[in-house]
Amino acid sequence: MNAHELLHTIMQIRSDEDHLQQRRILSENYEWLEHFWRYNYGHNDDSIYRFITDKGDFYWSLDIIKEYAKRFVEIECVGSNKRQDYSQNREIARATMYLRYSCNLFGENQPDCISIGCRGHKIGTGFCNRQAAHEWKGDFNPIFAFKALIYIIRQVRNNLFHGHKLSLEQPQYSRNVELVRLASHATEILVEFLVESEKL
Ligand SMILES: [Zn+2]
Numbered sequence: 066m067n068a069h070e071l072l073h074t075i076m077q078i079r080s081d082e083d084h085l086q087q088r089r090i091l092s093e094n095y096e097w098l099e100h101f102w103r104y105n106y107g108h109n110d111d112s113i114y115r116f117i118t119d120k121g122d123f124y125w126s127l128d129i130i131k132e133y134a135k136r137f138v139e140i141e142c143v144g145s146n147k148r149q150d151y152s153q154n155r156e157i158a159r160a161t162m163y164l165r166y167s168c169n170l171f172g173e174n175q176p177d178c179i180s181i182g183c184r185g186h187k188i189g190t191g192f193c194n195r196q197a198a199h200e201w202k203g204d205f206n207p208i209f210a211f212k213a214l215i216y217i218i219r220q221v222r223n224n225l226f227h228g229h230k231l232s233l234e235q236p237q238y239s240r241n242v243e244l245v246r247l248a249s250h251a252t253e254i255l256v257e258f259l260v261e262s263e264k265l
Contacts, residue, residue, distance in 0.1 A: 066231070088225065088245055094255070094256050095218075114212075117211055124255070126207070133250065133254065135170040136247055138162075140243070141182060141187065142183050143244065145223075160217055163198040163210070167199075167205050218251055
């Protein structure tokens with residue numbers, strides 16, 4: 066993308082007020098959450114994992130958290146900014162399939178990638194299946210479920226802030242808007258319930 070194209074993209078995104086607002090909320094919330102886990106669980110990259118282990122039972126007990134987990138995995142698999150075709154990486158694919166198939170969020174009617182329209186280059190990774198769920202964890206565990214949700218939120222955030230393709234073309238634009246909205250709302254819940262999580 067050259068400078069002219071970038072400017073055009075920035076102006077388009079700025080004209081979409083709700084999306085702009087959700088991008089900013091996600092950015093800020095993630096910053097605050099990262100502050101929290103680094104301050105409380107150590108100033109290194111493991112702090113997010115220790116936060117998840119400590120808070121997973123609490124957060125997974127909230128219906129609203131399960132609802133967001135569900136919404137993230139009933140749409141096309143979240144891709145990675147680190148892959149050239151923006152297909153999903155192994156870790157996020159496993160997290161996604163675990164939430165879809167192993168966490169009892171859908172009862173008998175689990176969505177599958179073909180019927181929800183996960184695109185060919187993503188299905189082609191070979192990760193869009195139940196086997197990937199077992200590679201995350203063999204059975205249900207709320208800590209691993211919460212970890213899967215957090216890793217997906219982190220991926221959406223990383224895609225925004227580390228150079229994801231800024232597509233204005235449909236349907237990719239609407240899909241990005243939806244992912245940012247979900248991640249933004251989910252981080253609102255995480256922040257909102259932090260104090261309560263301390264009471265345990
Ligand atoms: Zn998929």
